[in-house]
Amino acid sequence: MKNRFYVFLNYLLLFLSIIVIALILSTNNTFAHKVKDENGRMVEHEPIKCIPQEERNMVEKYLCKVAIKSHRLCKQDEHCAILEIEKLQKENAEQVEKLKGVGDCGDLPFNHKASKKSKIYIKASKDSKVIGEVNKGQKLLFYAVSTKDKNFSRVKIRKDDICAEGYIESKYLVKKDSEDTVVKVGPKLIEINEPKWAKEGKLILVDAEGTVSISGAIQEGKIDQIIINEEEEIINGDNTFTYLLFVPNSGAEIRIVGNKNGKKVKELIFTIKVGN
Secondary structure (H helix, E strand, O other): OHHHHHHHHHHHHHHHHHHHHHHHHHOOOOOOOEEEOOOOOEEEOOOOOOOOHHHOOHHHHHHHHHHHHOOOOOHHHHHHHHHHHHHHHHHHHHHHHHOOOOEOOOOOOOOEEEOOOEEEEOOOOOOOOEEEEEOOOOEEEEEEEOOOOOOEEEEEEEEOOEEEEEEEEHHHEEEOOOOOOOOOOOOOOEEEEEOOOOEOOOEEEEOOOEEEEEEEEEOOOOOOEEEEOOEEEOOOOOOEEEEEEEEOOOOEEEEEEEEEOOEEEEEEEEEEEEOO
């Protein structure tokens, strides 16, 4: 009887030892993303995964139950918690990005509109997250053409009772009062309207050194791309375009290229000088 008691006691101690070792292993720092290999080098460990409680074996369930009673987490619960935290952090980051520029629209002048139903993106890329859509004719507040990709423009839109910012493809952005009023340029493929010519097609004079806004228009259907001094500019819905540049006292040369389907159909080269 006594021997049977000692055998039972030994088995009990062995079982308890296994539980203690498992508990110690389960409370290791699972937040570390790197571990040491046999040579002492830091390497990435295997990705963790969450095993649902119903898929755990009897020992795992028992160890997790014991850990909870001690106000701790077993390894399986730690992994599930870590993955859930990472998911929430990602969702929060996306929400923060989505809410950039959100606020009260107030009396902001929405001076542009969408020429067709278009998507609004978080970043100046069709690969970025879509934060909403605008319908044809919906009013927009135009900020600027993206410096990273001129095919996109940053705009503010009314979304429910708030204002949100994002990017729309520039080709779908037009001035409110210009979509139905197309500028005609006659036989010319490219016309400069402002400033006025001093010598037609060759010279424009300005009063003083400073920033000058060049306004022009293209012949509808003949040109679908305008490049000014190696920079592509937006062609508005009324066939107009604008270009800002700084004109020093020494003057500046302007080179305008009009393309159709990627091929050059017109080139206009002229000079802007300071003086009378």
